[in-house]
């Protein structure tokens with residue numbers, strides 16, 4: 001059977017979700033589980049992964065750690081059909097503020113981390129009848145936002161990575177897409193807001209910047225990821241789906 005070419009159900013599919021212990025990754029994990037997908041959440045904090053997902057210790061900045069985690073998933077579940085490349089870290093400042101070590105640290109997690117997980121999983125995806133990769137990008141990939149040069153650059157690379165991988169692997173039956181969230185109400189944003197002089201005022205201002213008038217909920221991004229990861233989107237590859245309350249494209 002040609003991969004991704006016939007109607008498939010999500011039942012019996014197996015997904016790996018990086019950063020699956022928190023925020024968007026945890027929401028994507030829940031949305032996949034709700035579709036009958038079995039999920040292994042790869043995270044620095046595997047103990048914080050909610051059952052019935054299986055938490056597996058993994059640092060996406062380390063190739064051996066990623067390879068070991070993928071081998072572990074393949075052994076436990078017998079297959080891997082879906083990769084959700086979601087683990088990422090923040091960076092703030094202008095080019096004057098981040099030194100080489102910081103650039104390499106953030107790009108190593110946010111960009112090369114996705115490469116490592118996709119590369120390790122590819123042999124398994126090639127055997128799947130419904131293979132899909134979903135990368136967590138950001139609206140910052142294509143917006144100029146002050147003091148986010150390193151983070152935005154990393155997400156610009158994720159955008160390019162998504163399109164290039166979609167082209168490379170389409171004839172192997174592997175679909176590659178991304179989601180581009182605006183601000184999402186996860187522990188990540190909560191940490192950033194907590195640093196503000198007036199966290200509530202900062203939250204109100206962030207809500208107002210989104211045409212929908214609020215941050216996205218992690219579940220809204222998780223649903224978009226689950227759609228792109230499962231056969232419901234079998235006709236879609238090489239897209240970046242905004243889940244951003246209209247912040248990227250709308251001017252009110």
Ligand code: NAD
Nearest residue numbers: 019021022023024043044059060087088138183184186188
């Ligand atoms: P979060 O901090 O709530 O969760 C991130 C998870 O990734 C954590 O469980 C953490 O332990 C894990 N992680 C971090 N480094 C890791 C590593 N080296 N190896 C394995 N796991 C690691 O963050 P979130 O808001 O859910 O963000 C998830 C993704 O969404 C990131 O790629 C982020 O860039 C992207 N994103 C977030 C927002 C937002 O507003 N929250 C907006 C756009 C894009």
